[in-house]
Amino acid sequence: MGTPLGTFLRAKRDSLRPEDLGLAEHQRRRAPGLRRSELASRAGISVEYLTRIEQGRDRNPSRSIVNALADALQLDAAERTYLDYLAKISGDxxxxxxxxxxxxxxxxxxxxxxxxxxxxxxxxxxxRLGDILAHTNGFSTVMRDTGLLSTDQPNLTRYVFTHPRARTILIDWDQIADEQVFNLWLGPSTETFEWFTAEFAAVAGAEFTRRLHRHIPPTRTPLRMAHPQGYQLRWDREMLELPAPDAQQLIILLPADDATATAVDHLGRHSHRATLRAV
Known part of the structure; x- marks a missing residue:
């Protein structure tokens, strides 16, 4: 069984090009990214030991080894902090x-x-994890063709970072990505945050991990969408915190201009009415 640490190291190694680290390209590669031998050499460890870490067979690398791997991968400050965190939870x-x-x-x-x-x-x-727990029919009508509601347990954070259409539909994708990651810090609990981020990081990749340790709240702006039906939608967003035991929020999207209101009316007229559902 692998570990979040091993998964992150493999993903980071695969994402780097040899030339990014000043390595000469002498032979054709069967796969992109750094070879294990190249990373092991830069970190001053054996290929066999790096393999054990990546495969989860060594769960407790020393602090010096973790630092050496961070140096070898040229991680930035946020990524180094995240690597330390993964090393801790992988061992514990x-x-x-x-x-x-x-x-x-x-x-x-x-x-x-x-x-x-x-x-x-x-x-x-x-x-705060991005789970969509219930919604109005109006929300379903607007989001029906975006792919957001296409799974049994839709999750906005997963959609933003992993759905192939998210970057096209969410015009200000970077802004929304910042918001979703910042929300993870706010609840519902430290333990849930740690597990969600550790498991999700391997799937979401560097765009997710580099945002993890930004603690500055992102500026809230209108939500802009390029709807698959050809409409340009612009929303003002209001969020109401439900009582603490719920650890939930009610979010209302309000058309920010006449064009959006007209588009919503057109989408509603061409949709089949469905009953409110909890997912």
């Missing part, structure tokens, strides 16, 4: 299989009633 939490319970996904009946009152508005209930 992963070895214990001490995974916390997932955050509560139940949406209270009163919140469902609020969503019904907001129809045909564009609103949804989420948590």
């Amino acid at each position: 939490a992963c070895a214990r299989h001490d995974r916390p319970a997932p955050p509560e996904r139940t949406v209270r009946p009163a919140v469902h009633q609020i969503l019904q009152l907001l129809e045909p508005g564009i609103a949804f209930v989420t948590n």
Whole structure:
């Protein structure tokens, strides 16, 4: 079984080009990125030891080894901090299989009633991890063709970083990516944050990991979307924090201009009405 540390090292090694690190290219490569032998040589460790770390067979590399790998990969400050964090949880939490319970996904009946009152508005209930827990029919109508709601348990953070259409649909993708990662720091718990980020980093890649240790709140701006049906949508966003035990937020998207309001009306007229659903 691998570890978050090993997965991160493999992903980072695969993402680098030899020329990025000043290595001469002498022979054709079967796969992009650095070879294990090149990284091991730069870090001053054996290929066999690097293989054990990457495959999760060595879960407790020393601080000096972790620093040597960070130097060899030329990690920036945020990535080094994240590497230290992964080394810690790979040696501790992963070895214990001490995974916390997932955050509560139940949406209270009163919140469902609020969503019904907001129809045909564009609103949804989420948590800091990005899980979309319930939504209005209006939200479903607008997001139907984007791919956001195409899974059994849709998650906005996963959508932003892994869906192939996200960068096209979310015009200000960098802004939204910053917001989603910052939200992870705010809850619902430290343990859940650590596990979500450790497991998700390997899938999301460098765009996610380099944002992980930015603690400056991103500036909130209108949400701009290039809708697959050809509409340019612009939304003002209002977020209402639900009571603390819920650890959830109610987010309402309000058309920021007449063109968006008209587009929403057109989308609604061409959609099949569906009942409110919790996911």
